[in-house]
Amino acid sequence: MTDVIVVEGVRKRYGNKYALDGLDLRVARGTVHALLGPNGAGKTTLVRILSTLLRPGGGRVEVAGHDVVTGAREVRRRIGLLGQHAALDEELGGHQNLEMFGRLYHLGTRHARVRADELLERFGLADTGRKAVKRYSGGMRRRLDLAASLITEPEVLFLDEPTTGLDPRGRTEVWEAVRSLVGGGTTVLLTTQYLEEADQLADGISLLDGGRIVAGGTADELKALAGGxxxxxxxxxxxxxxxxxxxxxxxxxxxxxxxxxxxxxxxxxxxxxxxxxxxxxxxxxxxxxxxxxxxRPTLDEVFLRLTADGDLAPDPAKEAV
The missing domain is CATH 3.30.70.100 (Alpha-Beta Plaits)
Incomplete structure (x- = not known):
């Protein structure tokens, strides 16, 4: 399959510390790839570079066939980004929020309205589109935020810890939405601290520690590294x-x-x-x-074996049981 994300030898330094230190990564088109690691591993820094919000300090990065530095405008036309915090107007309804994002992307009033209708239906929010976002549950807000990131029908979608703070039901709702996107051909790069999330969603997983990828493969391949x-x-x-x-x-x-x-x-x-x-x-x-x-070994055990501290977030779904 064609690699839609190509990262070669990327470095990014803040002061005397490298957030990314010679990182290499390739992600095939139409797949979900998870970046798994503790806080400070470099996950968000990499997503910011891939989405042209941050310039790399060295190395080469291409997204959808375009360099993120010299072709940043073309990259932005082909990507969507869902950050760690919802970027929604709490007082407006779901439909109004999506219309607003559509107009910000210069879709035009009519096209923005049609696109909002399509996305509300796609994410199971059609019946709540007129309700103020402040009355949405956590899972509903995150699905609406995900819908907003798809206004322009991006080839590649970056999800930076999309389920942080959600209860088990909300997380499941977001997972179902992500699976639906990939089924439609979207490539997803997902950062997460939740091991179960990577296990559930990802075709491929990269374990980050200290700004480098210390291991990569499918969930089963990584679990085999922990001893079978x-x-x-x-x-x-x-x-x-x-x-x-x-x-x-x-x-x-x-x-x-x-x-x-x-x-x-x-x-x-x-x-x-x-x-x-x-x-x-x-x-x-x-x-x-x-x-x-x-x-089989868990991804927790893989991470503990392959990294210095294995300081990943606990799975809230398991804690709630």
Missing amino acids: DRIDVVLRDGGQLGAAVALLPLARAEISVDVDRRLLSAPVVDRMKALAGVVRALEEAGMEAEDVALR
Whole structure:
């Protein structure tokens, strides 16, 4: 597939610190690519460069076939940008907001009105288009903001942490909207601190740390870097954790222990053999397990292994459970 975003050796320095330090990235047309990393990793700086809001300090950047410095005007005609905070007039209705954005983009009154109707329908907001935005839920506001970024039907859409602060329902609404966009041919570059968001949406993921991409690939490819499959054992009696570590047929050096959760976790090669061996050993020792489960590594574990601190935001959907 054609690469619609090309980043080669990009640097950006603030004072003595590099926000981006020789970063390389390619994103294929019609895909979702996630930039995943903690605060300060360089995600927003890269999006600002890609959307021509910031000049790179070095390297080459092209979006939709145009250089972001020498062809900035052409790039702006082909992109949409959704920042971290909604850029809506709270007193106006959803339809009025979209009309206003359309006129700002010089669509003309009639075209702006038609485009507003189309986008409200597309994002499931047609019934609320006359309602003041201040009465919208968080998810509705974010969908309206996303609709506003599509007024000009961009080839490429940049989403900078689009679901920060939303509850699980609002996040799901935005995810569905993004999937719909990509189904229509839009290329999406998504920055996020939420591991589940990247796992749910992205065709490809790049892990950023210290202004560099430390790993990239699909979610499954990245999870494989964390050691393949794992087995988790939750004991009913946390006081038996030490004995279980010594007893279970697992590589002791690789067993991780979470005392608060009464959890043992270890990598396995043969899934079914490991599961049968653990269950048999627990029964023979008279230890009672609340749960024994096989699973793939999470992106949390990948990030902790590949970066210095793994300081990513918790998943609010999981916290709410």
